[in-house]
Amino acid sequence: MNTSLYVPGDTPLHRLPAGAKFGVLFAAGIGLFLLAHPAVLGAAAAVAAALVLSARAPLGALRARLLPVGVMLAVLFAATALLQDAGTAVAMLLRLAALILLALAVTLTTRPADLLEFFERLTAPLARVGVANPERISLGVSLVLRFVPEVFRRFQEIREAQAARGLKANPVALLVPLIVRTLKAADDVADAIDARCYPPPRRPSGGARTEENAT
Amino acid sequence: MTAPAGPAPGAAPGERPSAAEAPAPVIELHGVSVGYDGRTVLSGLDLRLAERRIGVIGQNGSGKSTLARLLNGLVVPDEGRVLVDGRDTRTDGRRVRSEVGFVFQNPDNQIVFPIVAEDMAFGLKNLGLPKKEIPGRVAEALESFGIGHLAERHSHLLSGGEKQLVALASVMVMRPRTVVFDEPTTLLDLRNRNRIRDAVDAMAPAAVVVTHDLELVSGYDRVLVVHEGGIAFDGAPGEAVAWYREHCS
Amino acid sequence: MTAPAGPAPGAAPGERPSAAEAPAPVIELHGVSVGYDGRTVLSGLDLRLAERRIGVIGQNGSGKSTLARLLNGLVVPDEGRVLVDGRDTRTDGRRVRSEVGFVFQNPDNQIVFPIVAEDMAFGLKNLGLPKKEIPGRVAEALESFGIGHLAERHSHLLSGGEKQLVALASVMVMRPRTVVFDEPTTLLDLRNRNRIRDAVDAMAPAAVVVTHDLELVSGYDRVLVVHEGGIAFDGAPGEAVAWYREHCS
Amino acid sequence: MNRRQERGITTRDVVLVALFAAIIVALGLVPPITVGIVPVPITLQTLGVMLAGAVLGPVRGALACGLVVLLTAVGLPVLAGGRGGLGVFAGPTGGYLVGWIPGALVTGLMVKYWAAKLTRGWAKAGAVLAACVAGGIVVVYALGIPWLSVSSGLPLREAALGGMVFVPGDLIKAVAAALVAHGVARSYSMELK
Numbered sequence A: 001m002n003t004s005l006y007v008p009g010d011t012p013l014h015r016l017p018a019g020a021k022f023g024v025l026f027a028a029g030i031g032l033f034l035l036a037h038p039a040v041l042g043a044a045a046a047v048a049a050a051l052v053l054s055a056r057a058p059l060g061a062l063r064a065r066l067l068p069v070g071v072m073l074a075v076l077f078a079a080t081a082l083l084q085d086a087g088t089a090v091a092m093l094l095r096l097a098a099l100i101l102l103a104l105a106v107t108l109t110t111r112p113a114d115l116l117e118f119f120e121r122l123t124a125p126l127a128r129v130g131v132a133n134p135e136r137i138s139l140g141v142s143l144v145l146r147f148v149p150e151v152f153r154r155f156q157e158i159r160e161a162q163a164a165r166g167l168k169a170n171p172v173a174l175l176v177p178l179i180v181r182t183l184k185a186a187d188d189v190a191d192a193i194d195a196r197c198y199p200p201p202r203r204p205s206g207g208a209r210t211e212e213n214a215t
Numbered sequence B, C: 001m002t003a004p005a006g007p008a009p010g011a012a013p014g015e016r017p018s019a020a021e022a023p024a025p026v027i028e029l030h031g032v033s034v035g036y037d038g039r040t041v042l043s044g045l046d047l048r049l050a051e052r053r054i055g056v057i058g059q060n061g062s063g064k065s066t067l068a069r070l071l072n073g074l075v076v077p078d079e080g081r082v083l084v085d086g087r088d089t090r091t092d093g094r095r096v097r098s099e100v101g102f103v104f105q106n107p108d109n110q111i112v113f114p115i116v117a118e119d120m121a122f123g124l125k126n127l128g129l130p131k132k133e134i135p136g137r138v139a140e141a142l143e144s145f146g147i148g149h150l151a152e153r154h155s156h157l158l159s160g161g162e163k164q165l166v167a168l169a170s171v172m173v174m175r176p177r178t179v180v181f182d183e184p185t186t187l188l189d190l191r192n193r194n195r196i197r198d199a200v201d202a203m204a205p206a207a208v209v210v211t212h213d214l215e216l217v218s219g220y221d222r223v224l225v226v227h228e229g230g231i232a233f234d235g236a237p238g239e240a241v242a243w244y245r246e247h248c249s
Numbered sequence D: 001m002n003r004r005q006e007r008g009i010t011t012r013d014v015v016l017v018a019l020f021a022a023i024i025v026a027l028g029l030v031p032p033i034t035v036g037i038v039p040v041p042i043t044l045q046t047l048g049v050m051l052a053g054a055v056l057g058p059v060r061g062a063l064a065c066g067l068v069v070l071l072t073a074v075g076l077p078v079l080a081g082g083r084g085g086l087g088v089f090a091g092p093t094g095g096y097l098v099g100w101i102p103g104a105l106v107t108g109l110m111v112k113y114w115a116a117k118l119t120r121g122w123a124k125a126g127a128v129l130a131a132c133v134a135g136g137i138v139v140v141y142a143l144g145i146p147w148l149s150v151s152s153g154l155p156l157r158e159a160a161l162g163g164m165v166f167v168p169g170d171l172i173k174a175v176a177a178a179l180v181a182h183g184v185a186r187s188y189s190m191e192l193k
């Protein structure tokens, strides 16, 4: 979980700014749904595949990424061919393959931190009117990464404590203490964050927060 | 503080001979090795545990909790076998766990239901006990630790010491013959620590207690020091603690 | 173990006079009462804290953590005022917290970033430090506790003792003038406990230490016993511990 | 009240949202099952979505799901089976995934403004269950099925029929979510937000 799907490297795609890559992907997403000719879609899929290969990701990583998608597409292809006709199925297959491969090329070559920063810039207008708050978003993202292993460990501890009392695995009995513990931990985590002077001083005007103490 | 009045904890009338008379089950480890993700934590352990009060001490990460979990099959060895009265924890885990109870450091993990009595009853239902026997058993176990008044309280709102006593009672209600404790007093103050210490001292089943509180094990029959993948010292409490202080601080 | 080599933790060159020379801030409580959900926990407290090493002991639930949290405005009083060098924690909380650091009992809950160095940088960013100064400060703070090698490690893979040292370093990197500790050693073994004890003893800022480990406070300047809503004893460590043992166990 | 109070979103809210997102991600570590002709995994993560709304409330619940969606977009393997990346949005399950956000919102709204106000035990339990079904199933499907149809070229009717494969599982999850939410509420009282 702690490893992202990004593969470090120095290919042309790696060097392209995150915003540019996302822009192209977004445009392709719309464009591909307007097109229906199998030849055009096939060409798009081929280009996308070439881009993925240009990222020089280890083959093992590629297989791990593509296998589940491949199975999904195969099943979908069969369903569409059966319920519709072969032509629609082929177009769907090529279109989805192109789109998913393009997206994969972006994911493989863009650091999560860079994409996050791009999204933050994208939502900057919202931040300015106080709807979004980039600082909180990045704190939230870090906290999730930090606490997934912790939640998993607590899950195992609870499972174990229950097994020791002879209880069989029971999702309801597991989740109740897990959530209660997590909610309680949240109080401590929030205190620990506040104790370290969060949030940073310069805040966008219109930020919701005033000096925080009140009774 | 002295042992609570009333029947000795766990020494219930009827059915089974009182645990106080029943000998502690014999736990044997034969050539036991365990590791996580390929890193060995304990290796080539041979042990025979039959004393009524056994302490386990050692550094953070030395493998004390792993050893404790081996004793009731929560962890099964990568190599070798753990036998409880001859029953292999690998193949007979559920059965072993009904004989060897386990009390954890953090009582919050153990609480499933919000009301103390409900939570205790839950364990018994899982043992398949007839419904009408349950309330009696629960009341008896709570009384034996002097916490009968907590039966209808919210488990999560109890103090740390009360919670740990409830956790202990919820294990004792199942009438184990041995109870393994993994640092039962770490979160507690002097008074609560003494309450737990006295409750452990007074209870009928045998006990294996993992702890960093070196005073706790001072009256025990035997103390093991876990160190560098094995039992580095095994003997009387005074000597074990002296060895530990010398080699591990 | 002796104090780590290198600059004394927190006593960094430049900017501010080394905290070792700067006097500890004076923390005053005037008629402070606090409660939760209408139940009073501390009432009518008047205190003046200016010593360099202050211990706080008391039973589970007596209000030690509440008192500790009052000192840096994590909890504000229902009645009365808490002043740190004359600044009210109610109106000037952020500023007070930049002077009074806080280390919690459970390091799992206070390390909030997945990588150690990121976590250390968090506090500095909050102080508004220029980005390019941050890595140097982080490295320096880690080194001063002898844990420079942990900088790029995943927080969740550290041992308990390492986690607590990281938590301490991530507070010290902010150069507080006082650090409040809420049971910093409860979850640790002898060796790690001694590491934390020595780090606390050696560090430049003043310290207020809440603990159940009565040995920890033996060399302190002053020890408070919290009991029944107030400070029941306030004096030298030996007498405070004796009072506590007599009245609370 | 002595805990510091802040207007708007507090640090504690941010932490609650993030920790709940972490629970949703952790639920994805339970291996997903793929069945039938519709290539969408049956995942325990939807249980987390219902719980986010029912336990945290509408805004924080939706934000917790939003955080998971954001993490997916930036390329972290937070979905069941270790999947993630922008490709998921283009794929057949993209609509369901985005639907989690309004799903948790609707569950949260119904619990906060309806279920939480009921006093009789059974009525309340039923209302929480209804909220989980409405948010976690109806709303999620309302986005998921149309997108499945668009992305796969299957006619809406067939896509909807295929989507029904999940109904039994999701109903079980809704019941579980209602039971868990009830248990949590009994142990830890928290205002919904």
Ligand SMILES: Nc1ncnc2c1ncn2[C@@H]1O[C@H](COP(=O)(O)OP(=O)(O)OP(=O)(O)O)[C@@H](O)[C@H]1O
Pocket: B036, B037, B041, B058, B059, B060, B061, B062, B063, B064, B065, B066, B067, C160, C189
């Ligand atoms: N589930 C697990 N997965 C991976 N590693 C583990 C796991 N449990 C324990 N370990 C590792 O095995 C070693 C021994 O752990 P163990 O918990 O038995 O130590 P301990 O003596 O109980 O320590 P402490 O005093 O801190 O409780 C440690 O290095 C620990 O990190």
Ligand SMILES: Nc1ncnc2c1ncn2[C@@H]1O[C@H](COP(=O)(O)OP(=O)(O)OP(=O)(O)O)[C@@H](O)[C@H]1O
Pocket: B160, B189, C036, C037, C041, C058, C059, C060, C061, C062, C063, C064, C065, C066, C067
């Ligand atoms: N956030 C809270 N909400 C409600 N009650 C609380 C809260 N925090 C503490 N209390 C209660 O206030 C009392 C004092 O708690 P506090 O944590 O200050 O005690 P303590 O002396 O630190 O105990 P321990 O030694 O167990 O840490 C306890 O009865 C506790 O249950």
Ligand SMILES: O=C(O)CCCC[C@@H]1SC[C@@H]2NC(=O)N[C@@H]21
Pocket: D040, D041, D042, D043, D044, D046, D079, D080, D083, D088, D093, D094, D096, D097, D140, D144, D166, D169, D170
């Ligand atoms: O992992 C993804 O790609 C998104 C998952 C979407 C799964 C949907 S949500 C509703 C329905 N119920 C399930 O268990 N799975 C689907």
Ligand SMILES: [Mg+2]
Pocket: B064, B065, B066, B182
């Ligand atoms: Mg342990």
Ligand SMILES: [Mg+2]
Pocket: C064, C065, C066, C182
């Ligand atoms: Mg406390």
